[in-house]
Amino acid sequence: MKKLILAGLMSACSFSAFAGVTVIVNTGNANTIDQDEIKKIYLGKSKSFADGVKVNPVNQNGNSITDEFNDKVIGKSSSQLNAYWSKLVFTGKGTPPEKLDNDQAVINFVSSNADAIGYIDSSKVSDAVKVIATF
Amino acid sequence: MKKLPLAIALCAVCASASSFAEVRINGFASIVGGKTLDDNTSRYGYDNDISFKNESVFALQLSADLQDKLSATAQIVARGENDFDAEFEWAYLTYEFTDELQLSAGKMRVPFYRYSDFLDVGYAYRWVRPPQSVYSIPFSTYEGLSLLHTSQIGDWDSTLQVIYGGFDGDIVAVTNNDEAKLNDIAGVNWTLSYDWFSVRAAYLVAETSINLSNGEAGGQAINGLEQLLRDNGLITQADDIAINEDDGTFIGVGFSIDYNNILFDAEYTQFEVEKSILAKQSQYYASIGYRMDEWIIHFTYEDNDDKHDKSRFDQVTQVPPLNNGINQALNGVRAQSDVYTIGTRYDFHSSAALKVDFSRFNDDISDTETDVIAVAVDLVF
Numbered sequence: 001m002k003k004l005i006l007a008g009l010m011s012a013c014s015f016s017a018f019a020g021v022t023v024i025v026n027t028g029n030a031n032t033i034d035q036d037e038i039k040k041i042y043l044g045k046s047k048s049f050a051d052g053v054k055v056n057p058v059n060q061n062g063n064s065i066t067d068e069f070n071d072k073v074i075g076k077s078s079s080q081l082n083a084y085w086s087k088l089v090f091t092g093k094g095t096p097p098e099k100l101d102n103d104q105a106v107i108n109f110v111s112s113n114a115d116a117i118g119y120i121d122s123s124k125v126s127d128a129v130k131v132i133a134t135f
Numbered sequence: 136m137k138k139l140p141l142a143i144a145l146c147a148v149c150a151s152a153s154s155f156a157e158v159r160i161n162g163f164a165s166i167v168g169g170k171t172l173d174d175n176t177s178r179y180g181y182d183n184d185i186s187f188k189n190e191s192v193f194a195l196q197l198s199a200d201l202q203d204k205l206s207a208t209a210q211i212v213a214r215g216e217n218d219f220d221a222e223f224e225w226a227y228l229t230y231e232f233t234d235e236l237q238l239s240a241g242k243m244r245v246p247f248y249r250y251s252d253f254l255d256v257g258y259a260y261r262w263v264r265p266p267q268s269v270y271s272i273p274f275s276t277y278e279g280l281s282l283l284h285t286s287q288i289g290d291w292d293s294t295l296q297v298i299y300g301g302f303d304g305d306i307v308a309v310t311n312n313d314e315a316k317l318n319d320i321a322g323v324n325w326t327l328s329y330d331w332f333s334v335r336a337a338y339l340v341a342e343t344s345i346n347l348s349n350g351e352a353g354g355q356a357i358n359g360l361e362q363l364l365r366d367n368g369l370i371t372q373a374d375d376i377a378i379n380e381d382d383g384t385f386i387g388v389g390f391s392i393d394y395n396n397i398l399f400d401a402e403y404t405q406f407e408v409e410k411s412i413l414a415k416q417s418q419y420y421a422s423i424g425y426r427m428d429e430w431i432i433h434f435t436y437e438d439n440d441d442k443h444d445k446s447r448f449d450q451v452t453q454v455p456p457l458n459n460g461i462n463q464a465l466n467g468v469r470a471q472s473d474v475y476t477i478g479t480r481y482d483f484h485s486s487a488a489l490k491v492d493f494s495r496f497n498d499d500i501s502d503t504e505t506d507v508i509a510v511a512v513d514l515v516f
Contacts, residue, residue: 045285045292047234054234062485079429079482086259086515089161090196091252092208092229092239093283093294 020122021069024107024129026114033117033132039074041117043084044094049115056115057097058106065103069119072135156199162516164193165257167215169509178496178505179267180216188215190264190509192255196225204231212255224255224276239281246296246324247272249335249389249402257513261398261431261480263492264509266420268437268474269402272385273306277320294326298339308378308413309468310351317341317383324387331394336387343383343408353467357412360460372450372461378411398424398431414441414468431480441470471499487514 023038025031031049033041040046041057048054060066062078070078088094100106106118111128122134167190169181176182180189192215198208210225227241244252248270253259264270279300286293303316322339347354357376364373389402403419417440424433443465451458478492489512496505 045287077428077482078485079488082486082515083259086163086256087253090163090194090210090256090259091244092198092206092225092227093252093285095159095198 020134021065021072021119022122022125022134023073023117023119023132024110024125025117025132026110027128027130028114029130035073035133035135038117038133042074042097044088044096053115055117056113058109058116058118059097059099060103060106060119061099061101063102065119065121069135073119156201158197158199160195160197162193162195163256163258163514164191164516165255165511165513166191167257167263167509167511169263169507172506172508176503176505178494178507179264179509181507181509190511191215191219192257193219194224194255205229206231227281235284235286237283239283240279242276242278243281243298243300244275245272245277245302245320245339246298246322246337247275247339247385248337248387248404249326249391249400251275256515257490257511258486258488258515261424261433261490262422262435262476262478263490263511266402266422266435266437266474266476268439268472269404269418269420271416271418271439272406273308274302274304274315274317277302277317279320288327291327291329294328296324298322302341306345308345308347309357310348310354312348312350313354314346314348316344318344318380322385332390332392334388334390336389337385338387339385341383343378343381343411345378345411345413347378356467357464360464363460364457367454367457369451369454369457372457375410375447375450376412376461376464378408378413381408381411383408396426398422398426398433400424412464412468414443414465414470416441429482433476433478433480435474435476435478437474437476439470439472441468443468469500473497473499484514486516487512 031051037046041055046055067078070076070081074081085096100109103120103124106120107126107129110116110118125131166187168185168187169190170185171178171181171183174183192212194210194212196208196210198206200206206229208225208227209223211221212224213219213221225243227239227243229237229239231237246252250260250265254265254275277300279298282297284295299321301318301320306313306315320339320341322337324335324337326333326335347357349355349358361373361376364376385406387402387404392399401421405417407415418438420435420437422433422435424431447465448462449458450461474494474496476492476494478490481489483489491510494507
């Protein structure tokens, strides 16, 4: 019983702390993209969508939604991700996704680029983009 | 006065470059302070006086995306041990045939070890310095080609690299200033990784020539012995001392685990230049670490063993003085040592880490022990 209450409390806490993170693509993008694929795209392991179009992912610039995305979707802390990318960047094996300043900048980028993928605060979702997953 | 035209030229290059290439600047730095804990001892370039220079590194990387699958990358590294003189350590062009296949040409890092490619990027690993018993080959770059193939085999990521090229430059082999020339460096390495587990194997060969400097007693003695053998008509024995167009072979295997905050790394390497004074070397390390949020604590054991096969000894027993000379020279390059390191890494910032390592180096030949402590701040930007 006690455990149940505790679990309930914890989920309530996490809900209040995080509004959720939503992964978005261009409205013209018809590919099926699951969490594993999103992870691969953001770790530079997948470079194209299933239909062969080169993927153009964007990050956000070190804000709380970035931390939430890294934690929930990628499963790494920002330090671990920095270490991961430094191994690729300084050996010519890859470059991390570019960083945009906020949710609106990501929505603008994704709505105007057919090959784009991004993530935003779930409460900011608009019709200009297509939602593929919410975490 | 002279600087002005250069500045103008640079501006012109930048201006014209920006019109068709996107130039990305990244960098990394390590500021390391360290010392040995006893008088009259030295190790990893430190002695009993604290030095902030010896292992400190500052580097900038410029990469230009030239469109149409072509990119150019240069890494300029300034090392404290070279008075922070900036040098190009990487400079190469890359052509991407497909998402999976890319070819690079230029000056790059020789992929001997698991951490070779980012040896200088302290931020990428947990130690102040990767285990030196294994990371001991005295040169790290080559000029040539590298073909890189990345793919996914089920749930595994595969990275296969094939290289070809050459190296010439001054290295520390027997003395501090030996002239090395390696031709036809050819190698292949393959890394397979699955989420928390990664395994790697590497094999390289090279035609190796090293001119030992007469400026130090060790080099002079070996060069003298070689000449003496030659003068006495013992050509085979002289050739077996000289490092002249001899076959060099390197083998390395390793794996690493990062599972539920438990970290484990191990590598084993073997290196040999046949028919030369250089001893056959075998080394390994095993390292365990534990991550608690921003902190990692780790413990590492390293072992190094350099020796010649028994068959190399007592080759000219009919001429005892020369026989003795050869035996002495072969024994002179013998080395046996182990190192214990305990350390910690603290990620105090999302792109900077503070590290402290304490290492105890045991030389089994001279039966001496050297303790080294080093504190580092590593960052990437």
